[in-house]
Amino acid sequence: MKFDPESFKQLAKEDFDAAWNSGNDVVKQPALNEQYPHISLKYGKPHPVYDTINKLREAYLRMGFDEMMNPLIVDEQEIHRQFGHEALTVLDRCFYLAGLARPNVGIPEERINSIKGILGDIGDEGIETIRKILHSYKKGDIEGDDLVIEISEQLGVSDTHVVEMIDKVFPEFKELVPQSTRKTLRSHMTSGWFISLSSLLEREYPPFHFFSIDRCFRREQQEDAARLMTYYSASCVIMAEDVSVDYGKAVAEGLLSQFGFEKFKFKPDEKRSKYYVPDTQIEVFAYHPKLVGSNTSYSDGWIEIATFGIYSPVALAQYDIPYPVMNLGMGVERLAMILNLAEDVRAMTYPQLTKYSNWVMKDRDLAKKVFVDKTPLTDEGRKICKNIVEQCELHGSEPSPCECFVWEGTIEGRYVKVWVVEPEEDTKLCGPAAFNEVVAYYNDILGIPNNKKWQKAFENDSARTGIRFIDAFASKAAFDIEEAVASGETETETRVRIVKVPSEINIKLDPLAQKYITGKNKNIEVRGPVFTTVRAKIE
Template sequence: MKFDPEAIRKATKEDFDAAWKSGKDLVHRSGINQQYPHTSFNFGKAHPVYDTISKLREAYLRMGFDEMMNPLIVDEREVHKQFGHEALAVLDRCFYLAGLPRPNVGISDQRIAKIKEMLGGIDDEGIEIIRKVLHSYKKGEVEGDDLVPEISHKLDVSDALVVEMIDQVFPEFKELIPQATKKTLRSHMTSGWFLSLAGILERARPPFHFFSIDRAFRREQQEDASRLMTYYTASCVIMDEDVTVDHGKAVAQGLLSQFGFEKFLFRPDEKRSKYYVPDTQIEVFAYHPKLVGSNTKYSDGWIEIATFGIYSPTALSEYEIPYPVMNLGLGVERLAMILHDSTDLRAMTYPQIPQYSEWNLKDGELATMIYVDKLPETVEGQEIMDSIVEQCELHSSEPSPCEFAAWEGEIGGKKVTVSVVEPEEETKLCGPATFNEVVVYENDILGLPNNKKWKKAFENHSARTGVRFLDAFAAQAAREIEEAVENGESSVETRIRIVKVPSEVNIKLDPLAQRYITGKNKKIDIRGPVFTTVRAEIE
């Protein structure tokens, strides 16, 4: 179904709410509830990771946690304060931010001559304007993305000319090398929690219950099925005088039970991060019936899903935080893989990227990419097409030579008479493949007779195109009759013999289907003897 802007504009909030309520559990792409016929649009499909984030947010909110957004860019000195002697190991996995320096660009006489030549009509005053804008850029008063528009506006010349002038006159801009800063992209949500908790203590008193679901970045040696360089972490903290490990266990159970996990194991984490109190860093293993018997290493139903611990007083004191803090975190993608039956993190996260995800289409999806090429464009042409089909269905086995009147009427003010004929002797009006239907079976595109031999191929109704060789041929014949009338011809004959490729029977494949079939080494087998002819006389 196509996107309908008018329907979207007319729909009220009540329409959307009712449609969502009635359709949220239906198969994706199902239409809106017929109770609201003027709002004809489809529900969108959520990405597995963002769908899981949405559910996690709701789960945390139901448990009484307030949502917080933590700093994403963290200075390396904060990592040293939080991780102590482990900071170098952590920073080794961090991405450092870099920026391009702003060059101190001079304008020599040679450059002035080149600028005047390129910008035609620019005088010394214009050169001074360029000099001042470049100086403002160097001082940071003009941003990089404003440099071209600023010069263009003040000189009243086009952006394209200014871009060309900078490119040819000031090679310094092309030779810039990024310079690293001391700022990093957050590799652990913990880096943000220390900053946030220190800040909020200046304005409020605990107890605090916060959660944050956001990106983290880690400079992995390589990405594979179980790790990416950027991922989402769902983290929470409880700051309270009496917070203990039991709070972590309770949060883990309360959170994960909302996703179908039934049993839990808590084991000491051997990693022993320095920012946790010794012996409080706990791994959470949870049992999910969906994993039992799966083709993964978690086929026994148990999976490590989260980690929690109590922040070290030493690390907290670096931020003048006098209260104990429990922190729990889990990888969103790992949970998403369970909920969405995925075994490869890359394929689930980036299904649109070929090197990450194998391209698989269901037979029903392929069937939607097969269609009749030429179609009649008038009501009369549609009638002609239907009449050709009807005569062939009635007389397909009649011995030849034979001829059957199919349609008589007017098109564009001209009288048209249409017949289905087979002029050759000792055969029939229609060949044995006439009623073959185009179906998709095990990713092969086939033209098949609907008989006992091919019963399985026809059982999947969604993989049947509903297009027989006869239907496609009749559509082509009707369209060619319309064209003959338009061109002032007195007669036209459309003949089909032995079909060897789809185009010979007026069937076309979407290029995507063609590419998919070729890439999968599957086959397109649309062929067979049809042997019939349509003639039209035009007066």
């Protein structure tokens, strides 16, 4: 069913939401498709990190926290205000922002001929126009991504020629080197909270309850299974006269219990960040039954999941904040790993990148990527294919020499008669592998008979392709007959003997399946003696 945008617009949003929310994930999809048959509905699969972010947002909102977006770009002076003498060690972990300086580009006499050779005879006025545009670019009046189009439009030349001119005539653009600024990408949410709370106090009085879930960036020496250079922080603050460590404990329990955590332990954090009051920086350990007996390193159920503390009055004073502030933070990816029992944050976050993740295809997925290559295009051809299979099923064991009539009729105005034949003696109409079926079995692609030996391979119906050798061969024979009719031939014969590769029996694997099987050192064993022949007379 194709997606119809106009039909989709006719579906009232409240009706859809009510229908969607009325059922669970297992039953809602078919129920909705039945209720709205004119619309192709598909419930997509969320990314585990973004799914966790959504759940965290809802959890914070249920607890009465207001959502806030904190500054992402932070001047290094803010880090000095927050950390004092420790600022340099913190800044060592920060990414500094850099930009390309705008070159002072001149047009000396020797460049003019080169410019005209590329852009054509633009005259002295054209050269002067380029000078003015480059000067405006240097001053910042014209943005870099508008430079080419500005020259192109004012001179009436193609942008391709302008790009060529800049590349060949002005080497200054190639020699540009990034120059660092004093601005950093936020390495932790705290740097944003100080700025936001300080500004907010200019117009409102506490108490404040805020949360923010957003990216942070940390210049790690290397990424590994437990850390990335960019991650999501789920952070909250409470500002009030009576804020204490007990606030942090209550928020941690209230937040994490919504994700299935049942028991909690609170231990002093040995890191002791300077922006926290001494002895108020606490690590939160929580017990989740899902971890018990898992293949993770936390099979006892306990894991360190969050940290909270009370901001130091010294750091708060740098921002003229006279009230105590409790801050709790946790890594979203860490929580997502727990909920999904993931062991490597890189593989969970970037499953599409082969250097991080282990590519896994289930047998049912592989089976869907096996198909018959050449198939008949006409109704008559499809009938021939069907009849070939039926006759082989009825007479496949008949001793040879023998022949079985398959079909007669007209195709595109030409009269056609078709037989399955075996002219050789002391054999049968069909070889012993003719009725082998292609199945996926432990990531191997096998062409095997449905017998006791291979009983386990046939137990998984979703891993069966439903394609037997005789089905694929009959399809190719019917296709060949159609081709012979179209090309004016008077007879045709399609024969298969001992099959060694899938293509010899008209079976094809999707390139992704081929790549996966090869990469996993698995096997494609579609082979065997089929010994079947189809002949056709065409008048």
